[in-house]
Amino acid sequence: MKTDHPIYLFLSAGPEAFRILTGGLRLAGGYRFCSLTIKTLERRLDGILEPDGHEAPVYAIEFMGQPAPGAWYNLLTKIGLYGEQYPEREVTGILIYLRERDRPACPSWIGAPGATPFGVSLEQVLPDWLAREPDNPYVAALAPLAIKDDATLQAQAPALWRTVEGAPLPQAQRDLLAQVLEFWFFERFRGLTAKEIWAMLNLVTPIQETMAYQSIFAEGKTEGKTEGKTEGKAEGKADTLKRQLTRRFGTLPDWTLRRIEAAPVAQLDLWLDGIFDAGSAEDLIGREGGQ
Structure with missing residues (x-):
């Protein structure tokens, strides 16, 4: 499942989100946050924080929800493309990953004292935040x-x-x-x-x-809309998802169909967004009787 969207939402909630997600790094001064597509090769940064009216580093952020051996090189490529467009800006890259074991091994010099980009393992920093x-x-x-x-x-x-x-x-x-x-x-x-x-x-x-x-x-529901319309929206998206999954992976098991039919609109949207990144229906929807 794609996890870019919730991380984007989290970072858009303000500078405190950046402090928590990076293990304590604070933004100095005002910043603008957005997701950004680098035009040269159509590479999209999950999130970028640009100084708003003052001199400070730009922070380019990538979130790695699943192990990706080339993640450092991917981030370095995006930093280079961004720097090519804005050569006067200082760019600091941050790779955020769920587990320390998922940290990419190469290039080996990343992670040295003072080196950038640098990585943050949520497995390591979040328990400390919860305690403190x-x-x-x-x-x-x-x-x-x-x-x-x-x-x-x-x-x-x-x-x-x-x-x-x-x-x-x-x-x-x-x-x-x-x-x-x-x-x-x-x-x-x-x-x-x-x-x-x-x-x-x-x-x-x-x-x-x-x-x-x-x-x-009830995503998208406005005053005066009936519950039936909301249910119809979910049903339409569920049908689309089932059709696309079947076309890509073949006949779906009954438990997968039931899970899709019971899902809310926002969950269906996330599955639809992630369908082309999934290696199987189970990768996207989860496994029978569990995660």
């Missing part, structure tokens, strides 16, 4: 990547949700962090339905009133 700043909503949004035991994560889910929803932040930033937290719960517990995950996250507020329902299940 458990009430930080930016930390809570990434907690499913740090808490390895499923039972522990399920027990802490309501508190994580409250940390994000009750944060003293603008509503737009809380919404972004809530979407990130939801995504990682869907990614972690692929065998559960949307309603089961919502129940895990929020045990008090009726599901129709939660941000999860509004942003995932």
Whole structure:
């Protein structure tokens, strides 16, 4: 499954997201954040932070959700293309990966003291953030990547949700962090339905009133639209996904069809976005009875 989108959402939530994701690096002054396609070879950077009205480094960020031996070279290529377009700018590259064992081995000089680009293993930095700043909503949004035991994560889910929803932040930033937290719960517990995950996250507020329902299940819903239209939208996307998966990988097992039919709109969108990167239907949807 593609994981670029939630990382983009997370970084767009402000400079605190950058501090958490990079293990403590702080932005000096104002920055503009966006995703950027390098025109020369049509290479897209997952995220780029450019100084807004002051002299400071540009940060080029790539997220590696799965092992990729050429990830350093990919990032170096993008930094070079960006620098070719903007030769007057100082560019610092950052490769973020889930597990330390996924860190690419070459080139060997990357990681030397003072070298750039540099890497950040979320497996190493997130547990420290949880220990030091458990009430930080930016930390809570990434907690499913740090808490390895499923039972522990399920027990802490309501508190994580409250940390994000009750944060003293603008509503737009809380919404972004809530979407990130939801995504990682869907990614972690692929065998559960949307309603089961919502129940895990929020045990008090009726599901129709939660941000999860509004942003995932009823995505695109405006005042006056009926629930039937939302369900129709999901059904149409589910049919498209099933058709594309069948065309690419052949006949799908029944459990895959059931999981697609039960998925909310946002999850279907993520699967549709990731279909051309998947090596099999299981890579995209998950395996029967689990993750």
